[in-house]
Amino acid sequence: MSPVADTRAEDRDAADLVRTRDRDRYWSALFAPDAARPALLALYAFNAELNHVLAVTREPLAGQIRLKWWRDAIESGDAGEKTGSPVADALNAAVVAHNLPRERLLAMVDARVPELFGDSPADNAEFAGLIEDSQVFELAAAALGDRSDTTKAAALEAGLALGILETLRALPSSVARGRLPLPLALLEAKGVDFEAMGRGELSPELRAALADLRADATAALQRFRDKQAHIAPHARAAFLPLALVAPYLQAMAAPSFHPLRDSVTLNPLGRFWRIWRAARRNKL
Known part of the structure; x- marks a missing residue:
């Protein structure tokens, strides 16, 4: 061959x-x-x-x-x-x-x-360092011809937004395996009962902590949007996965959603449509 x-x-x-x-x-x-x-x-x-x-x-x-x-x-x-x-x-x-x-x-x-x-991050800064996944965005943009510092900065925000989301999406499987990938300082400040969480029990304190993390992801997404005008138009396809961050976070915020048990899902047609719309507009 x-x-x-x-x-x-x-x-x-x-x-x-x-x-x-x-x-x-x-x-x-x-x-x-x-x-x-x-x-x-x-x-x-x-x-x-x-x-x-x-x-x-x-x-x-x-x-x-x-x-x-x-x-x-x-x-x-x-x-x-x-x-x-x-x-x-x-x-x-x-x-x-x-x-x-x-x-x-x-x-x-x-x-x-x-x-x-399986070590838990001590605080939000350590958490961000562990879950931030900018390399994929940065390398995809480079393959599309944009290696600028401004695009690398945008990739950092993109990686943080998607990293928080993916950590929250994987939370049921992580907890089931005895792993706690969330910042301990945040959970302690909210008064989360770690043993109850390990048993899969949902509390108002845990909901409050997860709401803070969703807000962090939303803020990172907005910082990316503030930078996206500086990304070369031909390289913006590298960031299309971000089109689904907001709807996934919104689904997680629903009162009926159980973050230790449920896998967040979106309609496949709706997911594709959001990506298509972002590609057609060439912005998120």
């Missing part, structure tokens, strides 16, 4: 994985220019694979071994070596095609290590 055919097969595998595990980002990538779409899907597939490591790992050592494999795959790709993983090979092809910085990919791997041990 020729190298061109290999690359196409790897791109299809990456696209299939994103479509299965991260449909919102898959739909967002459809609105990127054809030349950059495989790179975006490779990045999103890589991100999904890292998240999958956290989701299925029960022992930190096993997770560290898997993350070490990803570090090696990224570093070996610098020498043009095949890894045997379609997603890793598609990612390395994207790095070469768009001159993406491998150190940012390695930072994505390293950011997952603390989560393997």
Whole structure:
């Protein structure tokens, strides 16, 4: 099989994985220019694979071994070596095609290590440092041709908004596995009963703490919107996943929503429509 055919097969595998595990980002990538779409899907597939490591790992050592494999795959790709993983090979092809910085990919791997041990962040600052996921946005924008400092600053806000949202969306599974990914200082200030929370019991104090975190996500989203005019128009497709942050947060604020039990869902057609509208307007 020729190298061109290999690359196409790897791109299809990456696209299939994103479509299965991260449909919102898959739909967002459809609105990127054809030349950059495989790179975006490779990045999103890589991100999904890292998240999958956290989701299925029960022992930190096993997770560290898997993350070490990803570090090696990224570093070996610098020498043009095949890894045997379609997603890793598609990612390395994207790095070469768009001159993406491998150190940012390695930072994505390293950011997952603390989560393997399940330690709770002490305060909001530590929480933000753990969950902020700007690298995906920054690398996607770079693949679309915008590497400016203003776009990197926007990516920081985008990563914080989406990072808070994804942490809250995953809260039921995190608590079920004995993990508490929320800032302890905030929970203590609100008077949250940690043992009751561990049993899946919802209290007014916990609702108040989660409302504060949703407000933080909303504020980060607004700061991104204040910066988006400085993002090159051809690179704004990198930020289309943010089109769903506000509706997801709104769904979580519903009185009937149980944040320790329910998985927040939105109508698939409505999700696609919001992404389509943001792409058509070229702003969020």
